[in-house]
Amino acid sequence: MNYSIILAGGVGQRMRTSGTPKQFLEVFGKPIVIYTLEKFEACPDVDKVIVACNAAWIDHMSNLLFKFSLEKNVTVVPGGKNRQASIANGIRQIRQLGGTDDDIVLVHDSVRPLVETAVISENIRVAHRFGGAMTVRPAIESACITEGDVVSFADFKVRDNTYTLTSPQTFRLGVLTDIYSKYADGVLPETVLDAAMGCSYLGSEVHMVKDASPNLKITTPEDFYIFKAMVEYEETKSAFGL
Numbered sequence: 270m271n272y273s274i275i276l277a278g279g280v281g282q283r284m285r286t287s288g289t290p291k292q293f294l295e296v297f298g299k300p301i302v303i304y305t306l307e308k309f310e311a312c313p314d315v316d317k318v319i320v321a322c323n324a325a326w327i328d329h330m331s332n333l334l335f336k337f338s339l340e341k342n343v344t345v346v347p348g349g350k351n352r353q354a355s356i357a358n359g360i361r362q363i364r365q366l367g368g369t370d371d372d373i374v375l376v377h378d379s380v381r382p383l384v385e386t387a388v389i390s391e392n393i394r395v396a397h398r399f400g401g402a403m404t405v406r407p408a409i410e411s412a413c414i415t416e417g418d419v420v421s422f423a424d425f426k427v428r429d430n431t432y433t434l435t436s437p438q439t440f441r442l443g444v445l446t447d448i449y450s451k452y453a454d455g456v457l458p459e460t461v462l463d464a465a466m467g468c469s470y471l472g473s474e475v476h477m478v479k480d481a482s483p484n485l486k487i488t489t490p491e492d493f494y495i496f497k498a499m500v501e502y503e504e505t506k507s508a509f510g511l
């Protein structure tokens with residue numbers, strides 16, 4: 270079985286909306302989280318989806334699933350106080366549904382509605398083969414990494430070897446369970462931000478799924494309007510013969 274955990278526990282501080290978490294903001298009458306869930310629904314390789322949802326918004330989320338006819342394959346669980354706790358709740362739910370160590374689990378941000386179904390399938394294929402996969406975007410601009418305001422030559426990175434991290438991140442359930450029990454036991458420090466970092470911190474390899482598509486993470490008001498424009502473009506481009 271291939272499961273997905275969709276992280277919808279956040280409050281969207283950087284979006285500066287008054288009260289509505291960014292995953293519930295609507296674009297042309299449809300909330301962002303629904304655009305994301307529809308991608309997983311459309312992927313024939315995904316069997317079951319768990320949404321780890323901000324506790325105050327669970328009723329709203331459940332109503333949306335019915336409104337957009339997604340209730341059949343989607344279960345809602347409470348999100349935790351951070352990403353790690355939300356993923357742990359998702360893992361617990363998958364175990365309750367009968368998940369076993371060799372099953373595959375994709376972890377995806379609810380505010381990445383542009384993820385392509387081919388990328389979801391490729392994550393599953395790579396995680397089946399190697400145990401762990403992470404989606405990355407090859408850098409378009411050059412990058413340097415430094416802790417101060419001054420750079421030295423070694424801080425400049427070769428662009429062809431530079432990637433930004435997107436999602437999904439995908440693991441066998443046994444591997445993911447091990448990572449998150451180590452978080453709970455305090456073996457993994459809080460600076461280890463996500464499952465792929467956790468897996469490599471523990472000494473295991475994570476294989477990259479290289480995806481050049483935007484896979485935008487809607488974080489700021491500007492991102493919201495970029496996403497809105499992209500939806501409009503997709504829906505109207507045929508009128509321009511595109």
Ligand SMILES: C[C@](O)(CO)[C@H](O)COP(=O)(O)O
Pocket residue numbers: 352378434435436438462463486
């Ligand atoms: C980059 C990332 O860790 C991939 O899983 C994730 O997208 C970061 O999300 P955050 O909400 O900005 O921590």
